[in-house]
Amino acid sequence: MKSKIRIAGLFTACAFIIYGFTRGEALVVLNKAVNICLECIGLG
């Protein structure tokens, strides 16, 4: 049972990553991560 859950989990993870990447979510992450996040440092 556990191995089936693991396989399903990894398959879903791969599908999510590919779908999210192709629709441009990684660019949102990149844009946030390369600029100083004022909220993160307690100024925003």
Add this chain to the structure above:
Amino acid sequence: MDKNMKLPFAIKRKLLQIIAFGCSNSHLLNFKGGKLYTGKWKQFCNPGLNCYSCPAAGFACPIGALQAVNGSRQFSFSFYVTGLLLAFGVLLGRAVCGWLCPFGLLQELIHKIPSPKRKLKKGFLYLKYVVLVVFVLILPVAVTDYMGMGKPAFCQYICPAGTLEGGLSLLLAHESLRKAVGGLFSLKMTILVLTLLGCVFFYRFFCRTLCPLGAIYGLFNKVSIFHLEVDSHKCVGCGNCKKTCGMEVDPVKTPDSAECIRCGACADTCPTGAIHLGFSAKCSKTLPL
């Protein structure tokens, strides 16, 4: 290699923690000018908690990234970050906290400061789930500005890793940022100081009480491929494993506890070698029965 010559988990783990810390924060020269690394690697998430506003950070923080995408104008749910968290969770569970998280290593080092060590009341363990739901999942989506953008509430109001790694280092480097310090920074500094003080007295105080990433990975401990097994044929019930566990878990009763960070201290201390930690199943009959 002979079984008796195997390195204990304590040494293997500390080595990997140091390597992971270095890989997560490899751009040390950026501290000098208070700049951030702006290369393409930052579109990928670090498995552990590591602020992307830290000048040395080479990857994005998964909790910050999740809030950024969920609170953006274009998207209301991040398949990308959720997929990454799901993959890390299924593969490693909370071993990410124990072996790869830079802020986890920092907490362990602080805990080495000589002081009376305390046990944490069980109720505090549930606080991190409230933080995850309210500050990471709900507020960034529900509270938006006139442009429809949400703010990363966990980073803004709580995250002590951000204050320490990003806030203090950037404030030291930029006078303009120092002039903008106000009440919010005071709140975050208070949380940071309380967290660091808590880590002196309680083992991994932040991981156990406030970390939303630990809350997520803990949910995967029951199914993660990297797991803990207790061999019922070898266990003599001495209780050494429970006594040595910093996270206050009893591996014999709950080997898949959401609090277990798979550090391997129990396996190192077991006199009969009944506890197995790894990717493969080793025991024919496991506890609890």
